[in-house]
Amino acid sequence: MAGRCHVVLIGPQGSGKGTQAARIAPRLGLVHVATGDLFRQLMTRDDELAREVRSYYDRGVLVPDDVTLRVLLQRLDELERETSDSFRGALLDGYPRNRAQAEALDEVLRDRGDEIAAVVHLVVPRAVLIERLSGRLICPQCGATYHVRFSPPKTPGRCDHCGSALVQRSDDTPEAIARRLETYEQQTEPLLEYYRARGLVVDIDGNQPIEVVTEAIYAALEPHVGDPV
Ligand code: ADP
Ligand code: ADP
Ligand code: ZN
Numbered sequence: 001m002a003g004r005c006h007v008v009l010i011g012p013q014g015s016g017k018g019t020q021a022a023r024i025a026p027r028l029g030l031v032h033v034a035t036g037d038l039f040r041q042l043m044t045r046d047d048e049l050a051r052e053v054r055s056y057y058d059r060g061v062l063v064p065d066d067v068t069l070r071v072l073l074q075r076l077d078e079l080e081r082e083t084s085d086s087f088r089g090a091l092l093d094g095y096p097r098n099r100a101q102a103e104a105l106d107e108v109l110r111d112r113g114d115e116i117a118a119v120v121h122l123v124v125p126r127a128v129l130i131e132r133l134s135g136r137l138i139c140p141q142c143g144a145t146y147h148v149r150f151s152p153p154k155t156p157g158r159c160d161h162c163g164s165a166l167v168q169r170s171d172d173t174p175e176a177i178a179r180r181l182e183t184y185e186q187q188t189e190p191l192l193e194y195y196r197a198r199g200l201v202v203d204i205d206g207n208q209p210i211e212v213v214t215e216a217i218y219a220a221l222e223p224h225v226g227d228p229v
Contacts, residue, residue, distance in 0.1 A: 003112065003113035003114040003115060004087065004088060004089040004090075004112070004114045004115075005088065005089040005114070005115060005116075005117040005224075005225060006030075006089045006090045006091075006092055006109070006114060006115070006116055006117065007028075007030060007089065007090075007091050007092065007116070007117055007118050007119075007120060007221060007224075007225060008092045008095075008096070008116055008118075008119045008120070008195070008200075009021055009091065009092065009093045009094075009119075009120050009122065010119060010120070010121050010122070010188065010191060010192060010195075011120075011121060011122030011123070011124065011206060012122075012124065012126075012129055012181055012184045012185075012188075012189075013129060013133060013177065013180045013181055013184060014124065014128075014129035014130070014132040014133040014136070015122040015123070015124040015129065015206045016122055016124070016132075016206050016210070016213060017034075017093045017094065017122060018034060018036075018037075018093060018143075018145045019145050019151070019210060020122070020206075020210075020213055020214060020217055021034065021091050021093045022144070022145070023210075023214045024091060024214060024217055024218060024221070025091045027218060028091070028218075028221060028222075028225045029086075029088045029089075029225075030088060030089050030090060030091040030225070031079055031083075031087060031089075031090050031091065032090075032091050032093060033072070033075055033076070033079075033090040033091065033092055033093065033095075034093040034094050034143075035068055035071065035072055035093075035094040035095045036093075036094045037093075037143045038071050038072070038075055039053050039057055039063065039071065040140075040143070040169075042071065043057065044140075049067075052067070053067065057170070057171060058170050058171055058176070059171075059176060059179070060171050060175070060176030060177070060178075060179040060180040060183075061179065061183070062097060062098070062183060062187075065098070065100050065101055065104065068095065068101065069101070069104050069108075072095055073108065076090065089114070089117070089225075092105075096188075096191060097183075097184075097187060097188045097191075098187040098188065098191070099187075099190070099191065099194065102191050102194055102195075116195075116200060117200075117221075117224045117225050118200055118201075118202055118220070118221055118224040118225070119192075119195040119200045119201045119202070120202055120204060120217055120220065120221065121192055121201050121202065121203045121204065122204055122206035122213070123203055123204065123205055123206055123207070124206040124207045125207060126181070128207055129181065130177065132147060132150065133172055133177050134172070134174075134177075135147045135148040135149055135150070136168070136169065136172055137153075137157075137166040137167065137168060138166065138167060138168075138169055139159035139161065139162060139164050139166055139167075140164060140165075140167050141159065141162050141164035142159060142161050142162045142164070144159055144160065144161050144162075146159075146166060150210075151210060153166060202220040202221070204216050204217055204220060
């Protein structure tokens with residue numbers, strides 16, 4: 001079996017990674033893998049690991065690299081097992097977030113014979129990010145993302161896909177938002193240079209309507225990833 005081709009999405013909190021990944025992944029035959037979603041799912045359990053993750057998550061602090069890598073690998077292995085031949089690659093949303101994670105990812109992909117096809121960088125001004133994050137609503141059941149004004153559900157407070165009651169994320173508080181954006185600037189943004197040196201980065205203006213951003217990403221990725229077979 002030939003190696004798989006993964007795409008990495010990098011952008012600050014609120015830049016639209018989750019929103020765009022959900023729209024782009026099916027079109028390119030990729031699976032949306034978001035470490036934040038994996039953690040939110042994990043935290044619905046009542047065990048030691050769930051409590052440990054929550055202690056970082058709610059403060060807006062990165063979960064330790066070893067725990068994060070383990071959770072990511074578990075998901076990739078699960079996809080290999082469950083979808084085997086139809087799994088062409090992952091659209092990674094929220095991983096890697098620091099240099100150690102980027103190096104760990106390179107190593108893991110090398111071992112698997114996989115590669116990174118492209119890194120999509122979503123560019124959005126800070127004032128817009130804060131406005132987006134303070135109105136964000138998510139579906140605790142299926143992970144769909146909404147915004148009270150910019151992307152409202154058809155029925156107020158209800159998920160379009162599964163009908164569940166929408167909630168605000170426990171870390172979308174002003175303090176946790178500020179801390180996460182600072183961590184992004186200090187630890188995640190420098191990764192762009194790491195990937196730029198390998199010619200992998202495509203910069204996308206994320207401060208446009210959702211549909212326009214989707215088309216821009218699709219146009220940039222299509223030559224790298226191609227159409228699903
Ligand atoms: P990220 O995953 O990068 O943190 P999200 O996809 O969760 O970002 O988007 C953050 C918030 O902004 C959500 O409430 C979403 O509905 C809204 N949003 C996403 N993209 C846009 C856009 N292009 N224009 C306006 N609002 C957007
Ligand atoms: P955001 O991008 O708004 O921070 P995510 O849903 O991607 O939202 O992540 C939420 C939280 O999950 C983070 O604040 C962090 O605690 C944890 N997390 C997600 N991805 C990672 C990662 N790659 N490394 C460490 N912690 C992570
Ligand atoms: Zn839902």
